[in-house]
Amino acid sequence: MAKVVCRKEIAPDTVLLEVESPRIANKRKPGQFVILKKDEKGERIPLTIAKSNAVEGTISVIFQVVGAGTRGLAEVAAGGEIQDVVGPLGKPTEIRKVGTVAAIGGGIGTAVAYPIAEAMKAAGNRVIGITGARSRELLILEDEFEAVCDELIVCTDDGTCGRKGFVTEALQEVIDRGEEVHEALAIGPVPMMRAVCQVTRAAGIPTVVSLNPIMVDGTGMCGGCRVEVGGATKFACVDGPEFDGHAVNWDVLISRQAAYKSYERRGDDCNLLKAGEEQA
Amino acid sequence: MSPEKKKPAKKPRPPRQKMPEQAPEERAKNFLEVPYGYTPEIAETEASRCLQCRKPACVQGCPVAVDIPGFIRRVAEGDYLGAARVIKSTNSLPAVCGRVCPQEEQCEQLCVLARKGESVAVGRLERFAADYEREHGDGSVPEKAPPSGKRVAVVGSGPAGLTCAGDLVKLGHEVTVFEALHKAGGVLVYGIPEFRLPKAIVQAEVDYLKSLGVKVELNRPIGRSETIDELLEGDFDAVFVGTGAGLPYFLGIDGENLNGVYSANEYLTRSNLMKAYLFPEYETPIIKARRVAVIGGGNVAMDAARTALRLGAEKVSVVYRRSREEMPARNEEIHHAEEEGIDFQLLTNPTRILGDGNGWVQGMECLRMQLGEPDDSGRRRPVPIEGSEFVMDVDVVVVAIGNGPNPLIPQTTRGLDTSKWGNINADEQSGQTSKPGVFAGGDVVTGAATVILAMGAGRRSAAAIDEYLGRPLEDGTSGAGSSQEPPADGRS
Numbered sequence: 001m002a003k004v005v006c007r008k009e010i011a012p013d014t015v016l017l018e019v020e021s022p023r024i025a026n027k028r029k030p031g032q033f034v035i036l037k038k039d040e041k042g043e044r045i046p047l048t049i050a051k052s053n054a055v056e057g058t059i060s061v062i063f064q065v066v067g068a069g070t071r072g073l074a075e076v077a078a079g080g081e082i083q084d085v086v087g088p089l090g091k092p093t094e095i096r097k098v099g100t101v102a103a104i105g106g107g108i109g110t111a112v113a114y115p116i117a118e119a120m121k122a123a124g125n126r127v128i129g130i131t132g133a134r135s136r137e138l139l140i141l142e143d144e145f146e147a148v149c150d151e152l153i154v155c156t157d158d159g160t161c162g163r164k165g166f167v168t169e170a171l172q173e174v175i176d177r178g179e180e181v182h183e184a185l186a187i188g189p190v191p192m193m194r195a196v197c198q199v200t201r202a203a204g205i206p207t208v209v210s211l212n213p214i215m216v217d218g219t220g221m222c223g224g225c226r227v228e229v230g231g232a233t234k235f236a237c238v239d240g241p242e243f244d245g246h247a248v249n250w251d252v253l254i255s256r257q258a259a260y261k262s263y264e265r266r267g268d269d270c271n272l273l274k275a276g277e278e279q280a
Numbered sequence: 281m282s283p284e285k286k287k288p289a290k291k292p293r294p295p296r297q298k299m300p301e302q303a304p305e306e307r308a309k310n311f312l313e314v315p316y317g318y319t320p321e322i323a324e325t326e327a328s329r330c331l332q333c334r335k336p337a338c339v340q341g342c343p344v345a346v347d348i349p350g351f352i353r354r355v356a357e358g359d360y361l362g363a364a365r366v367i368k369s370t371n372s373l374p375a376v377c378g379r380v381c382p383q384e385e386q387c388e389q390l391c392v393l394a395r396k397g398e399s400v401a402v403g404r405l406e407r408f409a410a411d412y413e414r415e416h417g418d419g420s421v422p423e424k425a426p427p428s429g430k431r432v433a434v435v436g437s438g439p440a441g442l443t444c445a446g447d448l449v450k451l452g453h454e455v456t457v458f459e460a461l462h463k464a465g466g467v468l469v470y471g472i473p474e475f476r477l478p479k480a481i482v483q484a485e486v487d488y489l490k491s492l493g494v495k496v497e498l499n500r501p502i503g504r505s506e507t508i509d510e511l512l513e514g515d516f517d518a519v520f521v522g523t524g525a526g527l528p529y530f531l532g533i534d535g536e537n538l539n540g541v542y543s544a545n546e547y548l549t550r551s552n553l554m555k556a557y558l559f560p561e562y563e564t565p566i567i568k569a570r571r572v573a574v575i576g577g578g579n580v581a582m583d584a585a586r587t588a589l590r591l592g593a594e595k596v597s598v599v600y601r602r603s604r605e606e607m608p609a610r611n612e613e614i615h616h617a618e619e620e621g622i623d624f625q626l627l628t629n630p631t632r633i634l635g636d637g638n639g640w641v642q643g644m645e646c647l648r649m650q651l652g653e654p655d656d657s658g659r660r661r662p663v664p665i666e667g668s669e670f671v672m673d674v675d676v677v678v679v680a681i682g683n684g685p686n687p688l689i690p691q692t693t694r695g696l697d698t699s700k701w702g703n704i705n706a707d708e709q710s711g712q713t714s715k716p717g718v719f720a721g722g723d724v725v726t727g728a729a730t731v732i733l734a735m736g737a738g739r740r741s742a743a744a745i746d747e748y749l750g751r752p753l754e755d756g757t758s759g760a761g762s763s764q765e766p767p768a769d770g771r772s
Binding site for chain 2: 023024027032037041042043044068069072083084085086087088089090216217218219220221222223224226228233235238252255256258259260263
């Protein structure tokens, strides 16, 4: 059992949970994830660690409510408990000094990009942060991200905050202004990571992406999280979750992520869907 | 010669007693255990068949050297709890072994009665005694050696780890078992289905070890949460690694990453560990398919096929590239699967999995095979029959062709030698690895094998660890060398 010390809705349907887990807080490195299982009947949900506090012995995860499992987690109040917290899992991000790093976070992917940007900065890199969301209220960790970057570019699709447009456009501008970017990190929705990789491939910038395929055990046992990278099958849980973005087969990833779409709907009693059905 | 002339009149030996079980058509629709087990009456009749050999061959066939005639005699006498005590003195998981051990290749194969007829049903009797004790026992635990002050970490709570932990705690050591998943039992909980091994029984065996003083730490993926080196630098004097064969192999054919293709590990983990068969009450889903193909011929393939049937598939086919004779699955499992209506496509090899254009499985192309010359494994090599391609209409494919060793420990431990396949190199007897204080056993060393062989390895390593920790055995032999001897309770 792990106690939830803080629960915040930091954007619509986006929840931050700060969970007591001193061992993981001490051990975890940027890029690693945990698996949370709310109770006996809950799913095992893999979530990348956004922050940790070794002094308080806590870790924070940020997630979007998408199905029955994440909804269950989102319902745990501060002071409540989560039955199982496993981690840290996955290989940590390779942190080294390369020069200038573009750390790009889309939507809740910013929660993952932020700790990596922080570590990259601490390793002596110049860090250009780019964070994007559909709209102003969906932007997360803007202040925290800004504090660890030499420069932060904020984008919204609707122009309600920062630059209007996609993170790829902001990245292209950075490249076009003559900035020599030595490495890019892209973490966010799959279409965004794929689009960023198209930009960086053209510019010849090595790009690391963090993948979040469907996963069960997180220790290499089930192979459910297999992804195709450079033509070979890899397990995101033990070989990743970070991979060379230019080698990822995005079509396979997108398809595999949709495997349980129909079950998600069947398994939940989402008020939004109900409202939709009533209207229909 | 008429029987009347015989003196004294000998009662004819009763036939080997069958275990009552659920009817195939009934059980194919539920996840309840297939056999009901012996009643006391049937058990005593079966036990009365044992000849009580003075030099019992059966014990030689048991990797953990259970005193088989000893416990069977007690069953025959009606002392069921006594029988369970005899088994438990050398086997920490009798209810599990009574169900999943391949007795027909071990104790029962060597039974004297098997020479002229049918062997004593050792496994069924073991199961009976263990079940009786679980339901009627007073929870008493065997005597333990005085505390040694030594601490041992056991990594992995499968058959090897649990056995090793049980033996070490009885020898007076403090034992902590680390399990990466949220439930203890390893393959016994994630792999073997409820209908073959009820999870409540595994939990009861784990609880028994806890009552002996074994600590069980769940959600601890050693290698990531802490390394073996950190365990040795910290609280522990020795480490046993029993992390199993948990890395599924795929065929490497086209279409394997389509939705609807599962490793057997994933399919069984979803169903067993996560209870996806109870979805949506339990939140983890599993794809419920109309037609399922399971690739492979081992026990895991049988488990996956029978699970698919119980999940509601109309047709489930086991696709195996050799013939029935070469199938590695236990006869009993194949028989159960056949009874339940599983279709067997033997001498058939998948060549690619076909998609529907939207990323989902729609069919599987296969080739018919014939048997050629024997290969390295001694089995006749399957050779494709040219032009025999055909397409099976399936919407889920489960790949059950085996597992490699889990890579987490080898990847993260300094100075731990592995084979080119990633198995940990360890001494066959003691389990000693290339790293001082670190022992290993079970599937992570041997590659995928059986529960009881892993238990045997856990047992031998426990003796070797005991010796390593500086407590030579009373008889002066080394722990590693005397592994066939049961660890007498209370030895100092």
